[in-house]
Amino acid sequence: MKRLGIVWFRDDLRLHDNETFAWAHMNNDYVIHIYCFDPRQITAKTYKCDFVKTDKYRLKFLIETIEDLNTSLINKGSGLLTYRDKPENVLNQLIEQFKNIFEITIAFQQQVTQEETDVEKIIRQITIDNNIHVKEFWTLTLYHPDDLPYNNPKAFPDVYTQLRVALEKQGVRVRRLIDIPNTFKPLPDGIISTPVSNLSDYEYSNETMHTNSVFTLQGGESSGLTHLHNYIWNKNLIKSYKETRNSLTGPENSTKFSPWLSNGSLSPRKIFFEIKKYENEQNIHDAGYWIIFELLWRDFFKFIAMKYGTRLFYGRGLKLEPYVWKHDLKPFEAWRTGNTGIPFVDANMREIMATGWMSNRGRQNVASFLTKDLGIDWRYGAVWFESILIDHDVCSNYGNWIYVAGVGTDPRENRHFNVVKQGFDYDPNGIFVRIWCPELTRLPNEYIQTPWLAPAHILKEAGVELGVNYPRPIIIVPQWNQQFQNRRKSIQNQHHTQQRGINFYFKNHEKR
Ligand SMILES: Cc1cc2nc3c(=O)[nH]c(=O)nc-3n(C[C@H](O)[C@H](O)[C@H](O)COP(=O)(O)OP(=O)(O)OC[C@H]3O[C@@H](n4cnc5c(N)ncnc54)[C@H](O)[C@@H]3O)c2cc1C
Known part of the structure; x- marks a missing residue:
């Protein structure tokens, strides 16, 4: 009996350095490649907050990735079969179609988190029930x-x-x-690659990238x-x-x-x-x-x-003692939509909403703000990131969230970002804030991170009306105002030092 390998592509959407793929082509006479847009990972809702699991930015990137994989395979005389279905349904059908003709092996990438390993268990059971082989790889x-x-x-x-x-x-x-194997094994007779889904299949329009996006590359x-x-x-x-x-x-x-x-x-x-x-x-x-x-x-x-294992998803994270989080949707929505009244947080949250991208510095700050300043359940933030991020990775996302929330693996107890200090340190001239909060554009740099501390006439000159065209802060942490005062003092000191330097220069020149 000839051998048929079925490569079930998962988060290994490449031909280079792909042991699963290479093994299948080296050990079979025919190879079928499948990719499933699994509704449980795409259109299903997150287990809290009801966000769609894969929003348009990642979906677009994924579709481009699948198209590219299909093209690469077609160029080598093969192709990719794509489905909007669960892998267990697809594999069952393929096994039914080919089990009397070929000796079948299903090859796939092993994963570590529960939803993914649950599917693996189902696939293993299918191979046992049908008396076919399975080959798993860590990639x-x-x-x-x-x-x-x-x-x-x-x-x-x-x-x-x-x-x-x-x-x-x-x-x-x-x-x-x-x-990458030198030659690719053919598809069995009668099998041809299928057209890849597009964004409109998921009722998204094929929008162009936001002009301020820092990530504009194709998948x-x-x-x-x-x-x-x-x-x-x-x-x-x-x-x-x-x-x-x-x-x-x-x-x-x-x-x-x-x-x-x-x-x-x-x-x-x-x-x-x-x-x-x-x-x-x-x-x-x-x-x-x-x-x-x-x-x-x-x-x-x-x-x-x-x-x-599943402790990665617990509210108390890896800690043993219970942890009390707030589940107040009003401040959470202000955070999610970039309307907290704290410009550094808002700019980052508006960026992710408009582009699917946020810098690592931004991610750390907004996560700290949500969990440490507002005390809101970190999982609300994590599921929003899961939905909207272009680069969502379940372990990196949940792992970083529990780390920042203080219920993970951070050896430093009580790490807490002062988001105003961070704003001044990493965006001293407000360039980033002004990109995403254009209503603050005319505010002087001194107040760009803390508009609530600006005198009324400065706000008026800048056209900012707090509570009208930019929110009042939903919370004020005393350290933020302290930070503002410290910075002001240090700028004044610098100014005096410079002034003294200039006076000294002129005095000495006058003497000569
Ligand atoms: C709350 C929070 C959520 C996050 N969610 C994700 C996520 O869903 N997916 C994701 O890939 N990263 C996540 N990160 C980690 C990090 O922010 C991104 O990996 C990084 O910003 C991606 O940009 P880059 O590729 O330019 O990174 P670079 O700085 O160029 O780093 C190179 C690579 O190293 C890895 N890396 C860097 N920092 C981290 C980190 N802290 N944790 C894990 N891997 C890292 C990434 O794969 C990255 O591509 C998260 C961080 C935080 C604080």
Whole structure:
């Protein structure tokens, strides 16, 4: 009997460095590739707050990714079968169609979080019921979990630095890239690739990108590889990464690899080895250290999910004692829609709503504000991010949320962002705030982060009417006003020092 491999693509939407895909082509006579737009992950509602699970930005990126994968496969004489259905339904049908003709193996990427592993269990059961083979591969992370210096997931460290130091000390290596097979096995007779869904199938219009979006690239393995090449080789951006990664604006300030990493159209190992090649060729030792450092955070949250399972989704997170969160929808809606009256929070929230993107600095601040200043259940924020983010990754999203909310793996107790200080530090001239809160454009820099502290005549001159065209703050934390006063004093001191310098200069020149 000839062998048929069925590759069920999941968050591994690439041909490069894809063990599942390579295995199927090396070990079968025919290969079918399927992708399922699973309604449980696309149109279903989040388990709190009823947001659609995958909103238009990620869906658009995903559809582009699937189109690109299909094209790459067609170019090699194969193709992709796409479905708007659950994988278990699709696989059952394919098994029924082919089980008397071929010896079938279903090959897929293993995942770690509950909704995903629940589906895996169903698929395994289907293979048992039909007496067919199943082959599973770990292709999600930079480091393979089997290579970590721990016996089992329960022994993985809870602190990121412990993981990083253990890997560095013990010299754990990243496994080599998996080659793309030289020849692709054909589809069985009578099977042809199916047209990919488009946004209108989901009742979204094919809108153009927001003009202020910092992420304007298309989805797909091809565009991901081009972006990686441009980032490293053409634009030489590795060099400036450490200094710029915290910036709020500008498409080139951080790598922007996350949307491809999240759906697997770019492999973290591919990024790693490309960085190593750059370091060797340019003879700059550890030039890409900080990017790899961040990629390891991505791994860390996957390992945390492996270790803690569903606890990643508990209100109390990984803590054992219960945690009381508020579930007040009014302030939550003000946060979600960018109408809290705190410009730094509003600008970030309006950015994510209009583009699906927010910088890491922004994400940390708005998450801290929601959970630490408003005391609202972190899961409300996490499900909004899950819905709207272009780069949503369940482990990175939920892992970071519990971390910032203080119920996760942050070894520093009570980390709390002062969002006004952060606004002044990272957006001192209000460039970012003015992009997303244009109603504050004419406010002087001194008050751009704290309009409620501006005197009435300044507000009037700037055309700002609090409570009318820009909200009054829904909360004022005493430290914010203190921050404003401190900054004012330090600016006045600087001004005096400069003035003294000028006076001194003139006095001395007069003397001569
Ligand atoms: C509340 C909150 C929610 C988040 N949700 C997500 C999410 O759903 N998906 C997601 O990919 N990232 C998430 N992050 C992490 C981080 O904000 C993004 O990975 C990063 O902003 C993506 O931009 P970049 O690719 O330019 O990152 P870079 O700074 O260029 O980093 C390179 C890569 O490292 C990884 N990385 C960087 N920082 C982190 C981090 N803190 N945690 C995990 N991985 C990281 C990403 O894969 C990223 O692409 C979240 C952070 C917070 C605070």
